[in-house]
Amino acid sequence: MIRKFTMTGLALVFSATSSFAATNISWWHGMAGRNGEVINEIATKFNASQTACALTPVSKGTYEEALASGIAAFRSGEQPNILQVFDAGAATIINAKGAVIPAEDLINNAGYTFDRDAFIDGVRYFYADSEGKFVGMPFNSSAPIMYINDEALKKAGVEAPKTWEEFEAAAPKLKAAGFIPLVQSQLTWQFTENFFSRNNIQFATNNNGYDSVTDTTLKVTDPNLIMMFDKLKAWADEGYFAYYGAGWNDNQKMFEENKAALWIGSSGSFGGLTKTAQMPFSATFLPYWGSIKGAGTSSFIGGAALFAMAGKPEAENKCVADFFQFLTSPEIQKFYHQATGYVAITKAAYELAKAEGYYKEKPAAEVGIQQLMLPAGEWSKGYRLGFYPQIREIMEREYGRIFAGEVSVKDAFDTIEKEGNELLARFAKTAG
Amino acid sequence: MLGLNKSAGKPREETDAKRVQFNSRLLPYLFLAPQMAIIFIFFYWPSVQAIHSSFYLEDPFGFGSTFVGMANYTDVLKSGEYLGIARFTAVFTALVTFFSLAIGLLLAVKADGVIRGNATYKTLLIWVYAIAPPVAGLMGMMMFDQHIGPLVKVAAFFGWDMKVGLNYNDTAFAMIVVSVWKQIPYNFIFFLSGLQGIPVSVREAALMDCRSGFRRFWTVILPLLAPTAFFLLIINTTYALFDTFGVIDVMVKDKAANNPITLVYKVYMDGFRGNDLGGSSAQSVILMIIVFVLTIFQFRFIERRVHYN
Numbered sequence: 001m002i003r004k005f006t007m008t009g010l011a012l013v014f015s016a017t018s019s020f021a022a023t024n025i026s027w028w029h030g031m032a033g034r035n036g037e038v039i040n041e042i043a044t045k046f047n048a049s050q051t052a053c054a055l056t057p058v059s060k061g062t063y064e065e066a067l068a069s070g071i072a073a074f075r076s077g078e079q080p081n082i083l084q085v086f087d088a089g090a091a092t093i094i095n096a097k098g099a100v101i102p103a104e105d106l107i108n109n110a111g112y113t114f115d116r117d118a119f120i121d122g123v124r125y126f127y128a129d130s131e132g133k134f135v136g137m138p139f140n141s142s143a144p145i146m147y148i149n150d151e152a153l154k155k156a157g158v159e160a161p162k163t164w165e166e167f168e169a170a171a172p173k174l175k176a177a178g179f180i181p182l183v184q185s186q187l188t189w190q191f192t193e194n195f196f197s198r199n200n201i202q203f204a205t206n207n208n209g210y211d212s213v214t215d216t217t218l219k220v221t222d223p224n225l226i227m228m229f230d231k232l233k234a235w236a237d238e239g240y241f242a243y244y245g246a247g248w249n250d251n252q253k254m255f256e257e258n259k260a261a262l263w264i265g266s267s268g269s270f271g272g273l274t275k276t277a278q279m280p281f282s283a284t285f286l287p288y289w290g291s292i293k294g295a296g297t298s299s300f301i302g303g304a305a306l307f308a309m310a311g312k313p314e315a316e317n318k319c320v321a322d323f324f325q326f327l328t329s330p331e332i333q334k335f336y337h338q339a340t341g342y343v344a345i346t347k348a349a350y351e352l353a354k355a356e357g358y359y360k361e362k363p364a365a366e367v368g369i370q371q372l373m374l375p376a377g378e379w380s381k382g383y384r385l386g387f388y389p390q391i392r393e394i395m396e397r398e399y400g401r402i403f404a405g406e407v408s409v410k411d412a413f414d415t416i417e418k419e420g421n422e423l424l425a426r427f428a429k430t431a432g
Numbered sequence: 433m434l435g436l437n438k439s440a441g442k443p444r445e446e447t448d449a450k451r452v453q454f455n456s457r458l459l460p461y462l463f464l465a466p467q468m469a470i471i472f473i474f475f476y477w478p479s480v481q482a483i484h485s486s487f488y489l490e491d492p493f494g495f496g497s498t499f500v501g502m503a504n505y506t507d508v509l510k511s512g513e514y515l516g517i518a519r520f521t522a523v524f525t526a527l528v529t530f531f532s533l534a535i536g537l538l539l540a541v542k543a544d545g546v547i548r549g550n551a552t553y554k555t556l557l558i559w560v561y562a563i564a565p566p567v568a569g570l571m572g573m574m575m576f577d578q579h580i581g582p583l584v585k586v587a588a589f590f591g592w593d594m595k596v597g598l599n600y601n602d603t604a605f606a607m608i609v610v611s612v613w614k615q616i617p618y619n620f621i622f623f624l625s626g627l628q629g630i631p632v633s634v635r636e637a638a639l640m641d642c643r644s645g646f647r648r649f650w651t652v653i654l655p656l657l658a659p660t661a662f663f664l665l666i667i668n669t670t671y672a673l674f675d676t677f678g679v680i681d682v683m684v685k686d687k688a689a690n691n692p693i694t695l696v697y698k699v700y701m702d703g704f705r706g707n708d709l710g711g712s713s714a715q716s717v718i719l720m721i722i723v724f725v726l727t728i729f730q731f732r733f734i735e736r737r738v739h740y741n
Contacts, residue, residue: 062686064705071707075494092707096493244578245597246689253579390706393688397513400690404599419513426507426708429489429498 022054025319026080028073029059030066030304035140038339045335046326053319063304064389067092070309074099079309081320084139086304088388090127093307094135095213095386095431100307101317102129103137103324110321118328122298122372123345125381127305130210136305137324140342142268143299143368144190148282152179152261160262160282163290164231167262171240174261182241183255184264185248187399188392189302190286191264192220193383195228198288199295200377204424209384213428216385218420221413224292229409233402243403246396255281266302267368271341283364285371297377303342343368386427391420479720486713504714514698514715521673521694524608528672531612533664536619537657541649543620544627554624561617565675569682572610576683597684603691607683611676618671619664626660627653658738666730673723695719 029039036059043055060066063086070083085093093099107114116124116132122143127136148160153170156177161167167182174181184190196203201224203209206216235241242260244250255263258279264286265273273281288295306327308320326332333349336342338358344350350369353359359366385391398412407415454460486504490497508514543553563571575583576596583606587594596606630653638652654661674696681700684691688701696719703712 068704071492092492096491096495098495099493246687247597247685250578250597387706387708390702393701396687396689404690430491431496
C-alpha cells in the first residue's frame with residue numbers, strides 16, 4: 001500500500017517537473033458540449049506533438065461570456081494567451097489597439113512564414129485589417145447555407161432554388177404539397193450581413209467600416225435590402241415563409257420535423273441535423289437575387305477567431321505561434337472540420353478531405369466551403385462595425401416587429417439605421 | 433470569555449442589568465469588520481466605480497477613456513427604447529408584486545384554516561421556492577413553448593393563438609406568470625407565520641364582535657399582518673426588479689429581439705454583451721436611484737400606516 005502511494009507520489013513529481021519545464025499557455029474559449037470536447041482533444045494532440053509548450057484550454061461559457069471575461073482579465077493584467085472572439089465582437093477587440101498581437105506578426109516573429117494564400121478566400125478578410133493582414137486566426141468558421149427537404153421538393157415537383165426568383169416560383173407548389181416553403185434561423189446573419197455579401201452590396205460607409213471607425217454609418221436603408229424584407233413579409237402573409245422568433249432552434253425545429261421544405265441554417269448544422277432530421281436532406285448555397293446586378297458572390301465567415309493577447313512573455317508568444325501553426329496544419333484542420341462540421345479554413349485541408357472521399361460520403365459538408373470559395377465581390381468580405389452586438393439586437397427587435405405587423409419594413413430599417421448610427425458614433429468616441 | 437462580561441463596577445451601567453458590554457473599545461468594530469468589508473467590497477466599491485465610469489466613454493480594454501459629462505445619461509434617457517423598457521419594468525414590477533402578494537396571502541389564509549393534513553398542504557405550497565430562477569424560467573419556457581407547450585395548447589382551446597417569443601404581449605404574460613409562480617411560496621411562508629403569530633384571544637374576541645369572516649379579515653387580521661406585508665412588499669419589489677433576471681434570460685433565450693425585457697436585463701445586455709461600459713454604468717446608476725427613491729417612498733408613506741406591536 002505504502003509502496004503504491006510512493007509510486008503515485010513519484011509519478012506526480014515527475015509529471016509536475018515535466019510540465020514545469022514546458023512553457024504553459026492558456027486558451028479561453030466560449031464553446032460547450034461536443035465542440036468544447038473537440039477543443040480539449042486538439043489541445044491534447046498539440047501537447048503530445050511537442051514538449052516545449054503545454055496548452056490548457058478553459059471554457060468560459062458562451063461567446064459573449066468569453067469576450068467579457070477576456071476583457072476583465074486584460075484590464076487586471078491576468079489575460080490568457082489566446083482568447084476566442086466571435087464575429088460580432090471582432091470590431092471590439094481589433095479596434096482596441098494594443099490588446100492583441102496580430103496573428104500574422106506573431107507567426108512571422110516566431111520564425112515561420114505566414115502565407116495568406118494558403119487560406120480559402122472567404123475566411124481571409126473578416127478578422128484581418130484593411131490591408132489584409134490577419135489580426136485574428138480564423139478558428140471555427142461557418143457559412144449560412146440552405147438545407148433542402150428532398151422529399152418535399154420531389155412531392156411538389158420543383159428543383160432547389162438558386163435565386164430568390166426561383167424560390168418565389170416554387171413556393172406555391174411547395175405550399176400546395178403541404179409544406180412551409182421556407183424557414184430560417186438568424187435574420188441578422190443570414191438575411192442582412194450575408195445578404196450584403198451574397199448580393200455584393202455595400203453595408204456601411206468607410207469600406208464597410210474596415211478603413212476607420214470615424215463617421216462610419218450603416219447603409220441598411222438600401223432599396224435592395226428593403227425589397228428583400230418586403231418580400232419576406234409578403235411571403236409570410238401568403239404562407240410561403242414562417243418566422244418563429246429570434247431563437248435559432250424554434251425555427252430549425254420545423255425543418256427537422258419535416259414540416260418545412262427549405263431551411264437557411266449554418267454550414268456547421270449538418271452534423272446535428274443528420275441525427276435530428278426526420279427525413280433525408282441535402283444542402284445548397286444561400287440564394288441570391290438574380291435581378292441584382294453582380295449578385296451571387298461569396299459569403300463571408302461567421303463563427304469565431306483566436307486572438308493572441310498582448311503583454312505576455314516572448315517564450316509564451318512563441319508557443320502561441322507554434323500552436324497556430326499546428327492548428328492550421330492540414331491534418332488538424334481536417335480533423336476539426338470532420339469532428340465539428342465547421343469548414344476547413346485552408347485550401348490544403350479542403351483538398352485533403354476531398355481526396356479522402358469525405359464529401360462523397362457527406363456532400364452537405366462541402367457546401368459551406370464551396371460557397372466561401374465563390375468569386376469574391378467588392379462587398380463580400382464582411383464588415384467591421386463597433387458595438388455590433390447591440391446593433392444586431394436592434395435589428396432583431398425591429399425584425400420581430402415587422403413580422404408581428406407592428407411596423408412597416410421601411411420604418412423598421414429607418415429605425416435600425418438611426419439607432420445603429422448613434423451606436424457607431426458612440427463607438428468611435430470610445431476608440432478615440 | 434470572549435472579552436465580554438456583564439457590566440460591573442460602573443454605577444451608570446448597573447441600571448441595565450442585562451446589557452452586555454465589551455471590554456475593549458475596538459472589539460465591537462472588529463466584530464463588525466467582516467460584514468463591513470463585505471458591504472464595502474461588494475457594494476460601495478462597485479457603486480463608486482459605476483458612478484465614475486458613467487461619466488466616461490471607454491474602450492472596454494481600458495486603452496482610451498473620454499470624459500463625456502452627463503452624455504451617457506442624456507443618451508439613455510432620450511432613447512425611446514430605454515423609456516419603453518422602463519415602462520415595461522414598471523408595469524411588470526407592479527403586476528408581479530401585486531399578484532404574488534395577493535395569491536400568497538390567499539393561500540396562507542386558506543392553509544391557516546386547514547386542520548387535517550395541513551403539513552402536506554404547506555409542504556406542497558412551499559417547495560416551489562426551492563427552485564432556482566433559471567430553472568423556473570426553463571420550466572416556464574417549456575410550458576409556453578410555441579411548438580410543444582401545454583399551456584399554449586390550453587390557450588389555443590380558448591381561441592388564443594399564443595406566441596411566446598414572437599408576440600410582445602404574449603411573452604410579457606408568460607414572464608409575469610412564471611415570475612409570480614416562483615415568488616408565491618416565499619410570500620406564503622411569511623404570511624402563514626404572520627397569521628400564526630396572531631394570538632388566539634384576539635381572534636376569539638373578533639369572532640364575538642363580528643360574524644362576517646370577510647370583515648373580520650379586513651378589520652382585524654390584515655392590520656395585524658401589516659408589518660409582514662410591508663416587509664414582503666419591499667422584498668417583492670426588489671425581486672421583480674432584479675431577481676427575475678434569470679427567468680427573463682432563459683425565457684428570451686438569450687435573444688431579446690422584440691420581446692419585453694426589464695431595466696436590469698438591459699444593463700446586462702449593454703454592459704456584458706455589448707461592452708458599452710459607460711452607457712451600462714449610467715443605466716445601473718439610474719437603477720440605483722430608482723430603488724433608493726422607491727425605498728424611501730415606501731418607508732415614508734406606507735410604513736406610517738403600519739403598526740408594529
